[in-house]
Amino acid sequence: MQSIYQILNLILDVVWFVMIAHIIMSWLINFQVLNLHQPMVYQIWQGLNKLLEPIYSRIRQFLPATGGLDLAPLVAFIGIIVLRIILRNNAAFFYSF
Numbered sequence: 001m002q003s004i005y006q007i008l009n010l011i012l013d014v015v016w017f018v019m020i021a022h023i024i025m026s027w028l029i030n031f032q033v034l035n036l037h038q039p040m041v042y043q044i045w046q047g048l049n050k051l052l053e054p055i056y057s058r059i060r061q062f063l064p065a066t067g068g069l070d071l072a073p074l075v076a077f078i079g080i081i082v083l084r085i086i087l088r089n090n091a092a093f094f095y096s097f
Contacts, residue, residue, distance in 0.1 A: 001094045002095055008087055012080060012084050015080060018051055018052065023073055055076050056072040059072040
């Protein structure tokens with residue numbers, strides 16, 4: 001059971017990293033530090049969008065329309081933090097077997 005805890009923790013860590021990379025990259029694109037006309041930047045951006053859009057689209061269904069402000073990454077980020085807290089607080093369950 002300890003391995004299940006470690007696998008779940010690893011998955012949450014990877015999702016955390018991908019979301020951080022996506023958020024930072026979106027800022028750099030919006031401030032025109034990165035240019036989507038560069039093939040490498042475009043491919044990374046598309047890959048991150050393909051990974052995260054299924055999560056964000058489900059969250060956007062429940063959020064009210066806020067114009068140009070997308071709160072889906074913030075809600076997903078808070079969700080990851082909540083899952084990490086729940087997992088950490090219940091770690092004894094995984095180590096008891």
